[in-house]
Amino acid sequence: MDVGPRHLFVTRGDLTALHCDAWLLPTDRDGSVTPGWVVTMAATGRGVGDARGGRLDEPARRELAADGATVLRRPSAAGPGIVACDTAVPHHDVPAAARAASTALQRLTALTADAAGPSAALELPRPRPLVALPTVGVGAGGGHGVRGAVLAGQLDALQAALARDDAGPDVVLVCFDHEHYAAAQRARRSAGGDERFAALVGPELHERVVALAAHARAGRLVPFVGAGVSMGAGLPSWVGLLDELIADAGMEADRPALDRLDLRDRAALIQSRLGAGRLAEILLERLGRARRVALQHQLLASLPVTEAASTNWDDLFERAWTAAGAGPVAVLPFDGRAADGSWIVKLHGTVRDGRLHGVVLTREDYLRFGAERNALAGIVQSLLLTRHMLFVGFGLNDETFHRIAHDVRLVLERTVGLHGTGAYATSLSPSRHSVSEELWRGQLDVLSTRRPEDGEGRAGTAPAARRLEILLDALGMHAVDPLGHLLDPTFDGALSEPQRRVAAALRRFAADVGPASAALGPDDPTAAAIAAWLDRMRPADR
Structure with a gap:
């Protein structure tokens, strides 16, 4: 079965928490790592650490010195493989960073070539293994001063490696903060990302993704996370x-x-x-089987969203969302009122502190929903009326959803007329939904990633699910704030030449207007508005 060429994903989150076949632990040539990796090293039994950082054990250091890499753990059903690799970047040496990324991918590919890793344990196994690596040299490393160029070089090197060898795994570059994630997405788009995605998913689906990204950038997109997303983490449908x-x-x-x-x-x-x-x-x-989040969790969590809904009991999306920088996520109704930060409505209950809370499972539970959960239904109805909801991994046949959507439909029909409003939501699915598309016409855009060549039954669902991941990856690239990083010259390497000229002009403007607006005084609304606009162009976590 042809599943298409290998793909490079870009996400933000915790590399060690992703359900994949193998991932990279970055070290320097002496086997030392930064403090954030010490706990991970201790879990492998191959490292020691202190408050200043950690270091691989002596046998691993010898292998690293001789070969530039060492296997700390091989892939198995118990967890992904781990390769430690020397990814140190000399001061401002962009080619060295690209070579380090390419070498790291070679080691990860070799480790997964003959291994039956976690992908084989999934209910819908991936058609290709998945390996993950972090950005290197752009934090405290030698590439910090030219981090835009370093990120662009790593992406180019990884993309070239995937094009040379079509038999290997898919790759995900996991960024540890929003500024590097946004810069990587900008660099990817400048290097022909639009054309690549259009070729992979088709022009029509790509056009739909661009429209969804506009909703996300405007703060109107709300993910609705269904059970299909968690299947990628090992949970059953x-x-x-x-x-x-x-x-x-x-x-x-x-x-x-x-x-x-x-x-x-x-x-x-x-x-x-x-x-x-x-x-x-x-x-x-x-x-409890799902100890790591799925790729779809991490792709959705990387989007610029602050509101979400789910019928899942597991907390995997909340964990991925928190790791992607959303901060503490309020879970409604179990955390009372939503705080100013991110929040998710759990319509069918949740697991927390080793216990199930408010789980909806039987018909009696569904009937009780009407009496006990009207407030939650009202929140989702409000989101459907005021936002654009994105259903992922959700079959649209849930009784609770039908009740909520029915009331929204009535409101729209009685006010502006249903067919004059346009769809208020989009559903992405790896299944064919010709009947569902007809049923929900005028309310939901039902987009299937399944193709005739995928075949019927469960065998055809795996390539369609991978195509859905690629669609979410394209959404992430398009949803990034287009003004971010323009005032920071260290990210210039992630910009195209026309963008760099615009960035230089904006920096000159900022140098002049900043002191001038400050003279207006802290209470002047004009000064506050100018400061907020300039902040959008500086690297800052969301």
Whole structure:
């Protein structure tokens, strides 16, 4: 099956928390690492650390000195492989950073060539393995003063390596903060990212992504995270979970009869046979399988969004979102009112502190939703009316969603007329949805990433799911603030030549207007507005 060429993803978050087959631990030539990696080294048993940083053990240092890299852990179902590699960047040496990225990818590719890593354990295994590496040399390293050029060089080197060898894994470059993530996305787009994505997903889907990115940049995009997203982290689908529970309840002989029941009634019979307490124990054990976030979690969490909704019980998206710089994420209704920061509505309950809270599973739970969760439904309805909601990994057949969407439809029909409003949401799915598209016409744009050549059944879903990841990656590239970093010359290497000329002009303007606006006084609204506009062009975390 042709799954398409290898792909380079760019995300922001915690490299060590990503569900992948292998990832890179950056060191210098002596095997030393910065303090943030010390805990990771200790977990491999191959390093020691103190408050100043850490260092690989002596056998690993010898391998590093002889070969420039050493394997700290091989991939297995228990976790991804880890390769330590000398990625030190001499002062302002951009080619050295590119070579380091290329060498690191070679080591990761070799490590995953014959390994059956975590991807093989997924309900829908990836058609290609996935390896991850961090940006190098742009933090406290020798490339900090030319970090835009260093990032652009790394991206070019990785892209060239993928083009040379089409038999290897997909790659994700994980940025540790927003400023480097935004600069990497800008560099990728300047190097022909638009054309590359249009060729991968097709012009029509690419055009839809550009429109979604405009919503994101304007603060109007709201992700709705469904169970399909968490399948990439090793969790089962809703139907797959019930299949497992049937076996746990000793109801295999009843499976033909159970298969004819509504899923909610099937869950009620399973709960009756197991008992509520035992069912909760099993569900917690199943959710505990996912120790790392999926690539889709990290791609969605990298978007410039502050509001989200989900029917998932797991907390994987919240973890990815926090690691991507969202700060503490309020989970509604369990954290009371939403704070000024990011928040997510959990419609079907959540897991927290080793316990399940407010889980919706059986028909009785769904019926109780109307009595207990009207406030949550109202929040989602408000988001549907005032934002553009992006459904990912969600089948659009959930009873709770149907109730919410029905009320929104009535409001629109009674006011401005449904067909005059345009779609208020978009659904991205790896399944074919010709019937759903007709059912939701005028309300939701239902976009499928499945192609005829993918085939039918489960076998065809894996390449379509990977294509959905690529679509989310394109969304991230287009959603980045176009004004970011323009006042910081260390990022000039990530800009095109016309952009650099604009940036130079803006710096001259900022040098003149900054002192002049300050003379207006701190209470003058003009000064505040100018300061806010200039801040958009300085590297700052969101």
